[in-house]
Amino acid sequence: MDIKICGPGCTKCHEAERLVKEAVEEAKVKATIEKVTDFNAIAGYGVFSTPAVIIDGQVKCVGKVPSKKDILEWIR
Amino acid sequence: MEWKREWKPLAAIVTVFVSCYYLPIGYDRFDNALSEALHLVKWYAREHVLLCLVPAFFIAGAIAVFVSQASILKYLGATANKVIAYGVASISGTVLAVCSCTILPLFAGIYKMGAGLGPATAFLYAGPAINILAIILTARILGPEIGFARAFGAIFFSIIIGLLMHFIFLREEREKAAVQAAMPEEEVTRPLWQNALYFFTMIGILVFANWGSPEEQTGLWHLIYNNKWLIASLFAIALSIILMSWYNLPKWQVIFAATPSVVLAFAVGNHPTIAFVAAVIGLSVLISRREDETGEWFRESWGFAKQILPLLLFGVLVAGILLGRPGNEGLVPSEWVSRAVGGNSLLANFAASFAGAFMYFATLTEVPILQGLIGNGMGKGPALALLLAGPALSLPNMLVIRTIMGTKKTIVFVALVIIMATISGYLYGMFY
Numbered sequence: 001m002d003i004k005i006c007g008p009g010c011t012k013c014h015e016a017e018r019l020v021k022e023a024v025e026e027a028k029v030k031a032t033i034e035k036v037t038d039f040n041a042i043a044g045y046g047v048f049s050t051p052a053v054i055i056d057g058q059v060k061c062v063g064k065v066p067s068k069k070d071i072l073e074w075i076r
Numbered sequence: 077m078e079w080k081r082e083w084k085p086l087a088a089i090v091t092v093f094v095s096c097y098y099l100p101i102g103y104d105r106f107d108n109a110l111s112e113a114l115h116l117v118k119w120y121a122r123e124h125v126l127l128c129l130v131p132a133f134f135i136a137g138a139i140a141v142f143v144s145q146a147s148i149l150k151y152l153g154a155t156a157n158k159v160i161a162y163g164v165a166s167i168s169g170t171v172l173a174v175c176s177c178t179i180l181p182l183f184a185g186i187y188k189m190g191a192g193l194g195p196a197t198a199f200l201y202a203g204p205a206i207n208i209l210a211i212i213l214t215a216r217i218l219g220p221e222i223g224f225a226r227a228f229g230a231i232f233f234s235i236i237i238g239l240l241m242h243f244i245f246l247r248e249e250r251e252k253a254a255v256q257a258a259m260p261e262e263e264v265t266r267p268l269w270q271n272a273l274y275f276f277t278m279i280g281i282l283v284f285a286n287w288g289s290p291e292e293q294t295g296l297w298h299l300i301y302n303n304k305w306l307i308a309s310l311f312a313i314a315l316s317i318i319l320m321s322w323y324n325l326p327k328w329q330v331i332f333a334a335t336p337s338v339v340l341a342f343a344v345g346n347h348p349t350i351a352f353v354a355a356v357i358g359l360s361v362l363i364s365r366r367e368d369e370t371g372e373w374f375r376e377s378w379g380f381a382k383q384i385l386p387l388l389l390f391g392v393l394v395a396g397i398l399l400g401r402p403g404n405e406g407l408v409p410s411e412w413v414s415r416a417v418g419g420n421s422l423l424a425n426f427a428a429s430f431a432g433a434f435m436y437f438a439t440l441t442e443v444p445i446l447q448g449l450i451g452n453g454m455g456k457g458p459a460l461a462l463l464l465a466g467p468a469l470s471l472p473n474m475l476v477i478r479t480i481m482g483t484k485k486t487i488v489f490v491a492l493v494i495i496m497a498t499i500s501g502y503l504y505g506m507f508y
Contacts, residue, residue: 008180039184039480048149048185063145
């Protein structure tokens, strides 16, 4: 599973990254977690608004910090 | 001794020691500046935080949660009507991006995936300038005319800047976006009018709780001033009813949360701020633990408070030390300010605009700094010029924009902003 977290580095993006890492640990799923901070790359995924979470190429959440419940649903 | 590592703590200790050794305390100007800074902080805390900033945070939080980004981004996408895109881009900063770090990804997205360079730069310029918190604080502290001029100037000139960018770079090919823009999912839709009324009650509370005392002792304005708390309370009651009816808050909980405030409103009627604070506490207790949108509303508002209050405190201290309270001086002599940016010459407007464009202003800090500058003799025109160029741009910000649209476009954009800000300031200064 490939998880990308898009964000330039503000508190919301760090929060999203933290929640994703915790969720992955809790669910005991194998996943690579990558933080994308370059705006051109973020725009390249079609993401207009950060933070955003992309799992296996699919954009799951745009523009807000997802709840851990939601993240667990996506990765299970 | 590992000097390679230990030089750093040594340098820090030496620097702090030398600063303390040569502390300018005892020099009148410095002591006075310190005193001014502390007076200014106290004034802000007393006059603006509770009644103005706190409601503003709740409004900003509500915007972040209840205004559908998706419905706005539709107008800024690749297939959108280009003419409408400019208008939407210039105004949407108020509702799309209350956090300055949201502006850049949106700009990159609109530019590369969406409506293109024109609307993207219009948004890039207008967004930070018309962020809702900034407008509220500007109107409150610097006056409604300049608050309105700032909003209007930002919106109007952002369209012009966007159009100019579009035409200047018309011939350049832009890579067609191959990826479809990912839209955030549509949330539960409440009818627009219900959302609008909800916002209207909060804005009503904000406006009337902060209604200033007018010069004349008679007339409509004065009548409103005498009854401002009554009117604000009516809006608060309306908000409670709305929260109960449309936002799924349990009736008895809302009433329970509102009771201390109502009691205090009658018990300590001559200190309405106490009832106001009780109402805020009641609301917070009511929604902060919830998992639904109202809980999210609180979390967003709290997020803004955490982010902005320290910055504002810092900005006020800096403004106080450098410029003092309005009518007083800080470290900087007023003559320097009036000579550089006093009056309304084109040069003064340009100086303000240029300085503003390169200087970094953390969110909202432009307000106390501008207040200090105006108090030290800055003209109204240059003040507006600074407001229009300052928050939108800074040197670090320009470097990031450069990675998105390249050096040439960035230079043209910055130049256009400085020119527009100068002209707007000059025109405003002529009429006010």
